[in-house]
Each structure stands twice: as C-alpha cells, then as structure tokens.
Amino acid sequence: MELPTEHESKRDPDCVFCSIVAGETESSQVYRDDSVIAFLTIGPVTEGHVLVCPVDHYPYLADLPDDVATEMFRVSREIAGAIRASSIRAEGINLFYADGEIAFQEVFHSHMHVFPRYEGDTFKLDADWTNQPPRSELDAVAETIRESLGK
Numbered sequence: 130m131e132l133p134t135e136h137e138s139k140r141d142p143d144c145v146f147c148s149i150v151a152g153e154t155e156s157s158q159v160y161r162d163d164s165v166i167a168f169l170t171i172g173p174v175t176e177g178h179v180l181v182c183p184v185d186h187y188p189y190l191a192d193l194p195d196d197v198a199t200e201m202f203r204v205s206r207e208i209a210g211a212i213r214a215s216s217i218r219a220e221g222i223n224l225f226y227a228d229g230e231i232a233f234q235e236v237f238h239s240h241m242h243v244f245p246r247y248e249g250d251t252f253k254l255d256a257d258w259t260n261q262p263p264r265s266e267l268d269a270v271a272e273t274i275r276e277s278l279g280k
C-alpha cells in the first residue's frame with residue numbers, strides 16, 4: 130500500500146480549489162510556490178481580481194499555519210503591487226478575506242481576494258461607518274479580545 134503524500138492528506142475531494150491546485154480544473158494562474166497558489170477568479174469584481182490560496186486545504190483563517198498565512202499575505206501584497214504597475218486599471222487595490230459564510234465566504238478553502246479598485250467600479254461594503262461608541266465601550270471590547278488572545 131502506498132502512503133498518501135503530505136499534500137494529498139490535506140486535500141478535500143469535493144473542493145474546487147483543491148482541484149485547481151491539482152490541475153484537474155482549469156485556471157488562469159498568476160503565481161505558484163510550494164505553499165501558495167494564485168489565480169484569477171471566474172467571477173471578478175473588477176478586471177484583475179486574483180485569489181491567493183494555500184496549496185493545502187484549510188477551510189478557515191484560524192486553520193492556517195502561521196507560515197502559510199504569512200506567505201499568503203506576502204504573495205497578496207506582491208500581486209497587488211504587480212497589478213498597480215501593470216496596464217490593468219487600478220487606482221487602488223482591496224485585499225478582502227471572507228472567513229465564514231456570514232462573512233461572504235463561498236468556497237471553504239481559505240483564500241484572499243486581491244482586486245483593483247477605481248472610480249465608478251461596482252464594489253460596495255454596505256455598513257454604518259458613522260457608528261462611534263464611547264471610549265468605555267471600546268475599552269471593554271478591547272479587554273475581551275486581549276483576554277481571548279491570552280496577552
């Protein structure tokens with residue numbers, strides 16, 4: 130019996146991004162190394178919309194090993210710079226990470242969205258950005274997060 134490789138052991142057979150990693154589903158790749166792959170989404174918010182994924186199957190942000198998360202951000206930043214330096218229209222760039230279905234995650238294989246922004250594009254984050262709680266409330270929330278961090 131042949132033992133599975135480390136990569137195969139972290140693959141979800143029902144995951145489309147794992148299938149892209151394996152080369153079984155076509156994709157338009159822009160980058161690949163040992164731990165990260167980047168390719169164009171088939172549903173771009175704007176032209177040049179890239180998804181940066183771990184090669185291995187990790188569903189959520191908290192599942193990512195530190196070195197993989199670091200590499201995902203490094204590659205996202207490098208691709209953002211490459212897009213801005215290219216002929217693709219980009220007056221700015223958004224990095225967007227959806228962690229969980231309520232946060233708009235649709236494929237449960239961790240991925241960072243990197244996409245160009247420009248005047249008149251259709252991307253929206255509909256929220257109340259005018260909410261300004263009192264300092265006492267901010268301090269209480271900060272304490273809750275600090276306690277959870279264990280710092």
Ligand SMILES: [Zn+2]
Nearest residue numbers: 144147186238
């Ligand atoms: Zn996957």
